[in-house]
Amino acid sequence: MKKGFWILVSVVLLFCLFSLAIAGDRAVDPAKSWDNHYNLYFILVAGIWLLVTVLLVYFSLRYRRKKGQGDGAYIPGNTLLEIIWTVVPLIIVTLLGVQTWAVYKEYRHVPKDAYEVNVEGFMWGWNVTYPEGIKTINELRVPAGRPVKVNLTSKDVLHAFFIPEYRVQEEAIPGRTTFFWFKPSRAGEYRAYCTEFCGNGHSLMLAKVVAMEKDGFDAWVAQQKGAVAKLLPVDRGKKLVEDLGCLGCHTLTGEKSAGPSLKGVYGRETMLADGRKVVANDEYIEHALETPNRDVVKGYTPTMPPYNLPIEDEHAIVEYLKTLK
Ligand code: CUA
Numbered sequence: 001m002k003k004g005f006w007i008l009v010s011v012v013l014l015f016c017l018f019s020l021a022i023a024g025d026r027a028v029d030p031a032k033s034w035d036n037h038y039n040l041y042f043i044l045v046a047g048i049w050l051l052v053t054v055l056l057v058y059f060s061l062r063y064r065r066k067k068g069q070g071d072g073a074y075i076p077g078n079t080l081l082e083i084i085w086t087v088v089p090l091i092i093v094t095l096l097g098v099q100t101w102a103v104y105k106e107y108r109h110v111p112k113d114a115y116e117v118n119v120e121g122f123m124w125g126w127n128v129t130y131p132e133g134i135k136t137i138n139e140l141r142v143p144a145g146r147p148v149k150v151n152l153t154s155k156d157v158l159h160a161f162f163i164p165e166y167r168v169q170e171e172a173i174p175g176r177t178t179f180f181w182f183k184p185s186r187a188g189e190y191r192a193y194c195t196e197f198c199g200n201g202h203s204l205m206l207a208k209v210v211a212m213e214k215d216g217f218d219a220w221v222a223q224q225k226g227a228v229a230k231l232l233p234v235d236r237g238k239k240l241v242e243d244l245g246c247l248g249c250h251t252l253t254g255e256k257s258a259g260p261s262l263k264g265v266y267g268r269e270t271m272l273a274d275g276r277k278v279v280a281n282d283e284y285i286e287h288a289l290e291t292p293n294r295d296v297v298k299g300y301t302p303t304m305p306p307y308n309l310p311i312e313d314e315h316a317i318v319e320y321l322k323t324l325k
Pocket of ligand 1: 121158197202
């Protein structure tokens with residue numbers, strides 16, 4: 001028996017080494033590796049399920065106790081069977097362990113030529129900063145055909161960034177930078193979701209992921225670098241109100257939503273929750289952006305997150321609100 005034990009240990013060790021060797025740096029796309037990984041588990045699980053179920057049904061019918069039959073034979077054990085059903089699962093579990101480790105290693109190992117983008121989650125949206133200094137909100141543009149590394153963090157609470165099509169998901173943690181990478185093999189538009197419950201606006205915390213052909217992407221970068229500076233304040237304010245997700249809670253039609261409508265807001269005399277009356281002038285609106293829960297309008301709950309915008313952006317938003325008559 002001792003000899004058998006050592007043969008078994010040697011076989012398992014050899015098998016592990018073999019698995020490690022084939023699990024090295026092979027695939028170059030984590031999405032494909034995750035898919036293969038999933039398929040491997042699925043096939044194995046389905047195979048075992050089928051085998052067990054078929055045998056179970058067959059034996060139940062074939063060897064069921066018939067009328068007039070006595071007790072069945074007493075079988076105390078079978079060494080060969082014991083060895084088989086110990087060794088086979090051992091090999092399977094080892095293979096799965098090595099496979100999991102290999103995919104994880106690939107997922108944590110970013111290719112050197114990756115395009116690197118910073119993404120910051122906030123209540124409730126995503127700030128994206130590109131290496132060229134461009135910023136977008138709730139939109140991640142990437143060049144197709146090149147690995148993309150995303151450095152992820154959060155401004156306030158826990159969020160999580162998930163792009164189902166690229167099979168990547170990572171926690172966005174305040175005060176810490178996490179990362180993930182993916183390889184958009186062709187141009188296309190996808191959705192990214194926040195997958196960590198983060199308050200009232202959690203379900204609105206979506207981002208568009210746009211993979212562009214290299215030429216188109218380069219042109220977009222060049223255009224973005226010049227475009228924002230050239231916008232008139234009113235247009236810039238409109239873009240900010242849309243990009244920042246303000247319209248998730250404020251309508252432009254005069255209708256009430258989670259927050260008061262922005263229609264005619266500028267210059268309006270407003271009753272606050274604490275009974276004060278104010279006029280929504282430049283100062284009030286700028287304060288409302290920075291510390292929204294200090295001067296809450298009567299009839300609403302203090303749920304708006306604070307926005308730390310540059311002063312030019314605040315002015316631009318006020319200019320735009322002036323036009324919403
Ligand atoms: Cu951010 Cu959920």
